[in-house]
Amino acid sequence: MSATLFVLSRIARDRSALIGLILIAALVVCALLAPVLATHPEDVFELHPAKRLRPPGADHLLGTDRMGSDIYSRLLFGARITLLIGLIAVGASLVIGVPVGLIAGYYHNWASDLLMRVSDIFLAVPQVVLAIAIAQTLGPSLPNVILALSVTYWPWFARLVYAETRSLQKEVFIESTSALGASPFRLIVLHVLPNVASPIIVRTSIGMGFTILTAAALGFLGLGAPPPTPEWGRTIAESREFLPGAWWYAAAPGIAIFLTVMGFNLLGDGLRDVLDPRIRRARVAVASSSGDADG
Amino acid sequence: MRLLALVLRRLAWFVPTLLGLLAITFVISRVIPADPVVLVAGEIATPAQVDALRHKLGFDRPLPVQFVSYLGLLLRGDMGTSLYTTRPIVEDLATRLPATIELTLVAMAFSIVVGIPLGVVSALWRNSLLDHVLRVVTVSGLAIASFWLGIMLQLLFAMRLGWSPLNGRLQGFPPRGVTGLYLVDAAMTADSSAFIAALSHLALPAATLAFPALATLVRFTRAGVLEVMQSSFVLYERAMGLPSSVIVWKYILRSALTSTVTQIGLLFGILLAGAVVTETVFDWPGIGTYAVNSIIRSDYNAVMGFTVWAGTIFLMVNLLVDVTHVAIDPRERAE
Numbered sequence: 034m035s036a037t038l039f040v041l042s043r044i045a046r047d048r049s050a051l052i053g054l055i056l057i058a059a060l061v062v063c064a065l066l067a068p069v070l071a072t073h074p075e076d077v078f079e080l081h082p083a084k085r086l087r088p089p090g091a092d093h094l095l096g097t098d099r100m101g102s103d104i105y106s107r108l109l110f111g112a113r114i115t116l117l118i119g120l121i122a123v124g125a126s127l128v129i130g131v132p133v134g135l136i137a138g139y140y141h142n143w144a145s146d147l148l149m150r151v152s153d154i155f156l157a158v159p160q161v162v163l164a165i166a167i168a169q170t171l172g173p174s175l176p177n178v179i180l181a182l183s184v185t186y187w188p189w190f191a192r193l194v195y196a197e198t199r200s201l202q203k204e205v206f207i208e209s210t211s212a213l214g215a216s217p218f219r220l221i222v223l224h225v226l227p228n229v230a231s232p233i234i235v236r237t238s239i240g241m242g243f244t245i246l247t248a249a250a251l252g253f254l255g256l257g258a259p260p261p262t263p264e265w266g267r268t269i270a271e272s273r274e275f276l277p278g279a280w281w282y283a284a285a286p287g288i289a290i291f292l293t294v295m296g297f298n299l300l301g302d303g304l305r306d307v308l309d310p311r312i313r314r315a316r317v318a319v320a321s322s323s324g325d326a327d328g
Numbered sequence: 329m330r331l332l333a334l335v336l337r338r339l340a341w342f343v344p345t346l347l348g349l350l351a352i353t354f355v356i357s358r359v360i361p362a363d364p365v366v367l368v369a370g371e372i373a374t375p376a377q378v379d380a381l382r383h384k385l386g387f388d389r390p391l392p393v394q395f396v397s398y399l400g401l402l403l404r405g406d407m408g409t410s411l412y413t414t415r416p417i418v419e420d421l422a423t424r425l426p427a428t429i430e431l432t433l434v435a436m437a438f439s440i441v442v443g444i445p446l447g448v449v450s451a452l453w454r455n456s457l458l459d460h461v462l463r464v465v466t467v468s469g470l471a472i473a474s475f476w477l478g479i480m481l482q483l484l485f486a487m488r489l490g491w492s493p494l495n496g497r498l499q500g501f502p503p504r505g506v507t508g509l510y511l512v513d514a515a516m517t518a519d520s521s522a523f524i525a526a527l528s529h530l531a532l533p534a535a536t537l538a539f540p541a542l543a544t545l546v547r548f549t550r551a552g553v554l555e556v557m558q559s560s561f562v563l564y565e566r567a568m569g570l571p572s573s574v575i576v577w578k579y580i581l582r583s584a585l586t587s588t589v590t591q592i593g594l595l596f597g598i599l600l601a602g603a604v605v606t607e608t609v610f611d612w613p614g615i616g617t618y619a620v621n622s623i624i625r626s627d628y629n630a631v632m633g634f635t636v637w638a639g640t641i642f643l644m645v646n647l648l649v650d651v652t653h654v655a656i657d658p659r660e661r662a663e
Contacts, residue, residue, distance in 0.1 A: 150345065154345055160601065162600075165604070166353070169623045249475075250605050253475045254605070
């Protein structure tokens with residue numbers, strides 16, 4: 034617990050990381066308390082054609098959409114979908130990528146070469162292209178989007194963990210533990226994994242932002258959950274035919290995506306500074322580009 | 329010699345990686361769908377018609393045989409026929425390639441010409457007001473959804489202000505020329521009105537595409553310059569009494585740019601992926617729109633053609649980046 038407290042106190046001192054943490058906390062609150070915070074919670078499914086395309090005002094904080102539904106309320110429920118996609122897709126990528134990276138990094142044989150080659154192949158195509166192809170082939174739905182994002186994101190973790198594991202092997206403590214007769218499993222899980230945890234945590238935060246951005250693009254292209262799901266990317270696509278009149282319709286979900294991704298990016302940068310003193314020393318610049326003045 | 333060895337070693341990996349890529353697209357397009365032939369034949373086809381089509385397309389043969397015959401065709405430059413446009417996919421891609429190249433090159437040139445100097449200045453004047461402003465810009469560039477940025481730019485500059493066209497590449501006939509890059513063709517035929525028209529169509533999509541790339545470049549150039557500024561060889565050069573302008577613009581920039589060059593390679597991937605979404609927003613008649621349309625129409629051959637094309641370009645760019653990296657950084661060569 035004290036380690037967590039330490040990290041939190043360090044983050045609290047870094048202005049941009051703190052902003053990131055606040056943005057993410059706000060997102061989580063919106064997602065969890067959507068039914069309470071929403072002014073028109075029933076509007077996720079109900080239509081009010083008489084009230085369509087109303088500009089922002091007292092009754093509808095962010096205006097209404099083409100169906101007359103309250104955009105603010107729909108955005109809150111959209112936060113649930115966004116968070117769900119990010120958590121499951123990045124979680125699945127972790128579950129696949131981290132063991133692949135550990136094993137490929139620890140062993141030096143043809144199998145580890147093969148594992149890294151496979152992840153290279155996935156990295157050779159822009160993620161959004163591969164994700165579009167997979168999501169479309171499987172059919173547009175939320176689980177398929179999550180699957181497509183997981184299949185295309187795990188290589189990033191595999192690459193990262195692989196590189197970290199390889200560089201760790203030169204460390205004396207790994208060599209000594211191995212000389213003491215520790216089994217490879219014990220060595221990897223108890224000694225290597227805790228030492229590569231920091232970069233994994235940093236990458237997880239940045240990966241959340243990246244995955245949410247790609248998911249929004251898939252939703253925009255019509256590959257996400259079908260309507261009337263209040264998915265942010267899809268809402269932007271729907272709003273296009275009502276421009277330039279109903280500018281709030283397009284603006285609001287875009288700002289929601291922006292703040293969410295920014296939150297994860299800022300937190301990721303902040304975590305990097307706090308968790309990895311090695312990177313901080315070697316890459317003063319990257320660390321300070323996230324807003325601190327020390328370095 | 330080291331350069332040659334590196335190129336050869338990377339080339340040796342090029343083929344297996346490409347094969348793996350082909351295998352993945354093959355699985356996605358032929359194995360995952362329950363029955364691709366039914367999709368192609370349409371809902372009203374009779375079972376007999378579906379079977380005939382299956383035989384004609386060769387889909388009744390075992391999958392490994394299908395894969396090998398696909399590879400054979402590919403080697404001869406045959407990507408198959410688009411199920412939607414019924415034209416050879418190579419032709420479809422070739423017609424649309426110049427539009428994407430023009431858009432990507434302009435976006436890349438813009439982000440390099442603006443991003444690298446901004447990154448250097450940001451590092452030299454660290455923690456100045458300009459550095460803080462640039463930091464906000466770079467953080468935003470990586471967090472903004474490019475399709476949304478494109479729509480907002482359309483809303484402001486095309487719909488409200490009327491400064492630029494809403495979408496498309498050009499109204500009316502394209503300028504005469506050989507390259508298919510409208511800016512180049514218009515410049516070569518001294519057709520100034522076409523040049524201006526092409527440029528005004530290009531401005532918004534190029535800006536949309538360039539923004540995240542620009543943000544990445546500023547960030548990495550800044551990081552690279554700061555890192556090099558603290559290295560011992562810079563200290564040595566300072567001690568030798570070299571003027572600081574020479575140190576900065578000759579030695580620091582040269583070392584710092586190695587990481588930026590690597591970044592430009594990765595940038596190409598960002599731009600290529602970005603082009604898919606940006607072209608869709610702006611109805612830009614390039615490869616990206618073609619890919620999205622093909623995917624939505626379940627035009628599997630076209631999707632595979634696009635993936636192969638994109639993957640090959642991306643792998644080649646990475647190869648070039650590695651080579652350039654060694655070529656411009658004397659430290660790498662010395663090893």
